[in-house]
Amino acid sequence: MKYYPIILSATLLSLSSVSVFAGNAFYGDAPDANHPWAVHDLNRPQPPRVEPGATVGDAPSDAVVLFDGTVASFQSNWQHVKPQDKRKADWTAQDGYMLGVGGAGYIETQAQFGDCQLHIEWSHAQQLPGTGQGRGNSGVFLPGGIEVQVLDNYNNPTYSDGTAGAVYGVMPPAANALRAPGQWQSYDIIFRRPIVRDGVVLDEGSMTVLMNGVVVQDSTPLDGGGGWKKRKPLNQPYPAVGPLSLQDHGNPVRYRNIWVRPLRSRPVEGGTDGRLSETATNAKRAEIGAEVRASAANMQGMDQTMRLLEAFMYDFDSVAWDVCNRQVTESIGELRALATAELRLRKKQVMHLHNALSYLQRFGTISADYQPAKELHGIADAMGWLK
Numbered sequence: 339m340k341y342y343p344i345i346l347s348a349t350l351l352s353l354s355s356v357s358v359f360a361g362n363a364f365y366g367d368a369p370d371a372n373h374p375w376a377v378h379d380l381n382r383p384q385p386p387r388v389e390p391g392a393t394v395g396d397a398p399s400d401a402v403v404l405f406d407g408t409v410a411s412f413q414s415n416w417q418h419v420k421p422q423d424k425r426k427a428d429w430t431a432q433d434g435y436m437l438g439v440g441g442a443g444y445i446e447t448q449a450q451f452g453d454c455q456l457h458i459e460w461s462h463a464q465q466l467p468g469t470g471q472g473r474g475n476s477g478v479f480l481p482g483g484i485e486v487q488v489l490d491n492y493n494n495p496t497y498s499d500g501t502a503g504a505v506y507g508v509m510p511p512a513a514n515a516l517r518a519p520g521q522w523q524s525y526d527i528i529f530r531r532p533i534v535r536d537g538v539v540l541d542e543g544s545m546t547v548l549m550n551g552v553v554v555q556d557s558t559p560l561d562g563g564g565g566w567k568k569r570k571p572l573n574q575p576y577p578a579v580g581p582l583s584l585q586d587h588g589n590p591v592r593y594r595n596i597w598v599r600p601l602r603s604r605p606v607e608g609g610t611d612g613r614l615s616e617t618a619t620n621a622k623r624a625e626i627g628a629e630v631r632a633s634a635a636n637m638q639g640m641d642q643t644m645r646l647l648e649a650f651m652y653d654f655d656s657v658a659w660d661v662c663n664r665q666v667t668e669s670i671g672e673l674r675a676l677a678t679a680e681l682r683l684r685k686k687q688v689m690h691l692h693n694a695l696s697y698l699q700r701f702g703t704i705s706a707d708y709q710p711a712k713e714l715h716g717i718a719d720a721m722g723w724l725k
């Protein structure tokens with residue numbers, strides 16, 4: 339009669355209680371020189387929760403509301419650029435909108451912003467007099483002074499890089515999606531400022547603009563921005579933050595429902611979204627690896643081993659490796675002592691460990707000659723679990 343050992347080993351007991359995530363510890367393609375996380379990596383932080391507005395165009399929960407239709411929000415968020423004694427009129431808030439009139443000068447936010455998502459709605463009261471750039475001209479100026487043109491060119495030809503939805507002096511809109519004068523128009527703008535450091539253009543910046551829901555700028559390179567008959571060379575530092583401002587071009591224009599949200603930082607600013615440099619990737623991988631190892635500190639047995647093995651996806655730590663190597667070697671020794679029927683009950687856990695070691699070998703983290711992995715492979719193969 340065959341002898342079936344009674345399973346009392348603490349290691350084997352814990353082998354049967356591997357956490358839900360441990361078997362998923364090794365995700366898709368591993369971290370590499372430019373990607374600190376694996377594909378589908380469960381250690382990658384969850385995005386923050388944002389409650390969207392009730393309908394498209396309403397401010398989401400994390401937006402900075404710059405004008406909600408009230409006089410109070412107008413007064414607490416905006417200021418005239420020109421001193422009072424230098425202007426002939428004032429911007430006002432009434433009937434749920436802000437009104438800019440000729441002689442009031444620009445108005446700007448009291449707060450400063452960097453890269454941002456901006457929602458803003460505007461309208462002309464009615465069909466306006468004037469032609470070309472002289473009909474309903476205003477403008478939405480993003481931080482640093484690049485303008486998205488506001489104009490009544492519904493039926494009023496002018497130079498295309500100065501029509502509504504143009505990045506003024508840089509790029510015409512891809513389409514004229516204006517509604518007729520007198521109706522409310524909307525802009526949704528995603529602004530990424532140019533980043534120039536030590537004379538080197540690290541990112542030329544971009545603007546995406548939706549006019550009334552239609553894409554009219556699609557990651558348009560900013561090229562330093564433009565002005566009237568001018569290009570602005572991209573050879574000097576672009577401000578990291580600045581106010582948002584609205585133009586007085588001598589024509590009355592209404593604005594309402596204005597809100598802004600900051601965007602996540604880019605890799606050139608130390609952010610981790612996107613393809614990272616090798617140096618930044620290595621630093622981030624070391625950080626993630628340390629966090630994963632720290633999270634293993636209160637675990638026991640095979641749960642701990644699996645979590646420590648997971649950390650090797652990011653970087654190699656010799657102390658953790660000693661712990662893993664010892665526990666893996668012990669576990670395999672104990673598995674070898676099990677009879678087939680007992681071993682069969684451990685299939686899931688054995689395969690978790692087998693797959694973890696295979697993953698690390700496949701991506702070169704541990705040697706292809708690592709003997710315990712070979713032994714585990716042999717056990718799994720003999721049980722017919724590799725088919």
Ligand code: MG
Pocket residue numbers: 475476477485487488585587
């Ligand atoms: Mg303008």
